Amino acid sequence: MKNADIAIIMGSDSDLPQLEEGIRLLQDFGVPFIVEVSSAHRTPERTVQLIREFEKVDGKIIIAAAGGAAHLPGVISAHTRLPVLGVPIPSALDGLDSLLSMVQMPGGIPTAVFGIGKSGAVNAVLFALQILALERPELGGKLDAFREEQRLGVETKNRLLQKKVEDLWES
């Protein structure tokens, strides 16, 4: 396994579309990461092995995405004291099952959980960067710039909105 700060592990390759925007963001920030498919249920040994290898290459944070009976982040948390961030993937019950099966962990083995689907994946990535930024000021600067850009984006969208509302009026 190559050196990486962040590992993204998804329970199924079908989860990728929910994670793409988050992965791109990670690429933009230039932080080394790996992406793996591994299932808590179908490949439990592989999952533990990935954790061990990631710890060996001095990995820092694991993002785990899964849907339905979404045990992956909890199972990973059981095997490491690296911070584990869970992303609930939409499912038969719109992701409510995924969310509840991630977030209600018993006291003693923590998993940090983010929102259902794409927003949650983006936020797990940003949160991982915020953790890394505690010790890497340059990352903090990049995150500040990202937030500022986001803030300006709202203002731009607001200007476009004014035009759209005028159009409503005329239609």
Place this chain on the structure above:
Amino acid sequence: MKNADIAIIMGSDSDLPQLEEGIRLLQDFGVPFIVEVSSAHRTPERTVQLIREFEKVDGKIIIAAAGGAAHLPGVISAHTRLPVLGVPIPSALDGLDSLLSMVQMPGGIPTAVFGIGKSGAVNAVLFALQILALERPELGGKLDAFREEQRLGVETKNRLLQKKVEDLWES
């Protein structure tokens, strides 16, 4: 580990009150069983080790009870092809979280799930006995007797009810 047909594994010893009636039932049927506390998250290795030992003593069926992010039955299912029966324990959300995090398993790794709490525990035990009865006619006979007794119990309760309803009338 002693020889046993059925293993009951609970995620926490605080789950025992929910399982007691089921355990008594198992005692009444005279089927050898073991009861263990082991957590999917706090003692993952112990959990796998228990499965391996239970398989070695030619165990048949595993009943796993857990609450909240109730991963125990699914994690056990991932490590064995013995039938695994899950019992959701009541929790912060009345057991809805426990139920959903057990039942929505991904295709390929099955867990059979029963009702929330005491009724579910009793039913998991009865279901395990029904599986064993497929090959043990004497167990089938005992199960038939149990159902007959249950049927008669309804009739007895019905007679008592007639009296209670009359009392309502008079009060």
Place this chain on the structure above:
Amino acid sequence: MKNADIAIIMGSDSDLPQLEEGIRLLQDFGVPFIVEVSSAHRTPERTVQLIREFEKVDGKIIIAAAGGAAHLPGVISAHTRLPVLGVPIPSALDGLDSLLSMVQMPGGIPTAVFGIGKSGAVNAVLFALQILALERPELGGKLDAFREEQRLGVETKNRLLQKKVEDLWES
């Protein structure tokens, strides 16, 4: 009725698409089975009659699928001590109603419940095979091979994922 180990009973023929993958799996494993439509509500006598016939041909396990007020598995469980496996079919409330009306059985009459829809159907079939495998070592071998194939499938998908993530990078 022909000899069969497993009976799949669905409450409505419109449930078939949810069950197809499970049925194919059963065909692949070469275990004799029957498939029937029978409703707990529209054809209650036929439902009981099917159970009686299935018991006569020495059937072992019944898989029952239904949606909405999904009483079929519970009604079947009330009439037999063969293991009954319930598959909740998606419905007006995404299958939450189907799930709850199956799983919350009263103590005394057990039904084993699996996930909502296609994954649940596949898992009910695999679980039935796991029960049969308790006494049929050759089935156990096939199940082990299935799990191994599944495991390798995850690894293959992981390799494909690596390529996709690189493509993300370049896009």
Place this chain on the structure above:
Amino acid sequence: MKNADIAIIMGSDSDLPQLEEGIRLLQDFGVPFIVEVSSAHRTPERTVQLIREFEKVDGKIIIAAAGGAAHLPGVISAHTRLPVLGVPIPSALDGLDSLLSMVQMPGGIPTAVFGIGKSGAVNAVLFALQILALERPELGGKLDAFREEQRLGVETKNRLLQKKVEDLWES
């Protein structure tokens, strides 16, 4: 079975406290009725037999109360074209499971469902009386009187409330 217009069937004698107020109401209205315990799951034959006997004594309406996987009203509906009124009993999930497993009946076999618990039981009884009142003007008169009394009760309570609110002021 004695002659009766209305049959109240409860899945378990533990449901009685939820039904008492409704039963008393029926007694007050002087309509002949029977009360029975019979379970859709534990005593399915007894349940069907009760329906047949009730039809023979020219019974009109069946009220069925059950909790959890509350199949009783649906199972009864499957065996008769007498109007069946379902009362969901509070359960592990506060009666939401009971409600959903009653109300989501498939098209073709209707069950009329009322609110969870005591209010639902009272309303099922009143609804049964409203059906009977379609052909019995004297019952209609009694129902009108009941509604008028209820209306006056609100006014009385309102007067008491005025006093309580003044007391609030002074406290």
Place this chain on the structure above:
Amino acid sequence: MKNADIAIIMGSDSDLPQLEEGIRLLQDFGVPFIVEVSSAHRTPERTVQLIREFEKVDGKIIIAAAGGAAHLPGVISAHTRLPVLGVPIPSALDGLDSLLSMVQMPGGIPTAVFGIGKSGAVNAVLFALQILALERPELGGKLDAFREEQRLGVETKNRLLQKKVEDLWES
């Protein structure tokens, strides 16, 4: 208002597609009925006036369909002692909001509630016919024939299913 046994009142004309199959069924049974749009909120006076007129033409049963904060059946129930049957229409929350706002009526003013959407509408119509059949034997006969046809339909579908399952095998 013309003479009619049954009134179907919908809160919005957009509810019609959910009710069409039920209305057709009513036409097939040849029972006189009326269909009206009237809202509990937008036309409260019209709603009360419709009830009064329907009572004058000796109407028997009111079916009320509504979605969201579905007050229509409850509001109608408050103004008549004719049996009121509620049909929850799918909504922003898939009809769960419609269902709960219909079914949880306070003790004293009953509304009978059926399933969400089309099945519920069909069942409300059948239930209305079952009430009428209490006094009209010929309607009872038609309902029996309908149930028998329904039963045979399941058998026909079962035969078609056998063919489809064979096709699965070959594909």
Place this chain on the structure above:
Amino acid sequence: MKNADIAIIMGSDSDLPQLEEGIRLLQDFGVPFIVEVSSAHRTPERTVQLIREFEKVDGKIIIAAAGGAAHLPGVISAHTRLPVLGVPIPSALDGLDSLLSMVQMPGGIPTAVFGIGKSGAVNAVLFALQILALERPELGGKLDAFREEQRLGVETKNRLLQKKVEDLWES
């Protein structure tokens, strides 16, 4: 009816404990108000009559509290264009049913809804005062003082907390 700016109408006198703190607040602010029990279902005419009388005495805002199938605020909204504020009262389903049956009003007849139970009642009262304060500067001043007091309350509680946390340390 005496002159009042605000009317509090509750569907049942049993709702009073949920409303008491809100009523006291109204008393503290010295705004004239009336409190009435009137049910959308049990006393529909009385409910409409109350609205008409309240409009005649130049009433401004109606607060309506109800539980279960909580139609009261919606029914009132249908009969007036005064602002109607709904307070969902806890119920069999913890108030989720009350909330949904209030908030999902159809477009055209608005009801403003607040949180379940006591906090919601307090907030409905404060919101009513905020509306009145749009035209009454002195009320605005009192509201500002209330917020300031509330703010200071948090700081006081914070000081007490520091002590409690130290105690934790020592225990």
Place this chain on the structure above:
Amino acid sequence: MKNADIAIIMGSDSDLPQLEEGIRLLQDFGVPFIVEVSSAHRTPERTVQLIREFEKVDGKIIIAAAGGAAHLPGVISAHTRLPVLGVPIPSALDGLDSLLSMVQMPGGIPTAVFGIGKSGAVNAVLFALQILALERPELGGKLDAFREEQRLGVETKNRLLQKKVEDLWES
């Protein structure tokens, strides 16, 4: 900022389609308003600044729409004593999350909440107009006319429905 009575603030420009009908309604009533995009989370300072400016131009009522963890109306309520009306936007969980995160405000800081999505937006606008109408009789007249038009619309739709139902008959 221009003078306006009502401010509509949305958390994201993607919320506009849910608000368009409400905005058009506001245009029809001729009440001056502004529309802005501002996020509680991405642009917290801008949000507070908008409130301050709106208060300066003597604004009266703020409508705030947001989805998911929909904090915008609550955050605005924390910074002003102008009435704040919340509109929950549909989201990953169909808007249930948006609704709950708006409506369950702590006692002391009120937010008035309306239905999920388009109907809620229309109703928030109408409610704002009802508040303004307390002091502006001409607005009250317009609202009465709107309600009358709405009432007539139901009658027109009813006439069209009669035709459609006849067509059903013939098809």
Place this chain on the structure above:
Amino acid sequence: MKNADIAIIMGSDSDLPQLEEGIRLLQDFGVPFIVEVSSAHRTPERTVQLIREFEKVDGKIIIAAAGGAAHLPGVISAHTRLPVLGVPIPSALDGLDSLLSMVQMPGGIPTAVFGIGKSGAVNAVLFALQILALERPELGGKLDAFREEQRLGVETKNRLLQKKVEDLWES
């Protein structure tokens, strides 16, 4: 403000009982922390000021607990790029509302969420320690010891359980 690595901010002092076990844990680990009451709604300025001061004393991680419309963690996240950990406090809807209003944050402003109530509070604390341990090996060692102790605790409880099960047998 004194130097501290971790800040625990609760929306109300009534949340303390849910957080006590977590706070004790933090004391045991010897990591400097502060505990404050501050509300997103009642004291928004104080909340922002606390964040600024905590950043100045080189604070690392903020744990925020709140119930109902639980905006506190999200509001804090909007004002800092320090990692923010949310703990949903039980509420009128058992904490489901608290959970959803924390976890469904929009993409761009992350909040990490833990389970409802006491377990969630303990886990948030442990997770914060896991973040700090990335750079402080001695903390990592303590966390490993904690996990080992926890593991041994399960084994101890298992031994006690064996005794209890034997007692069941004898009773």
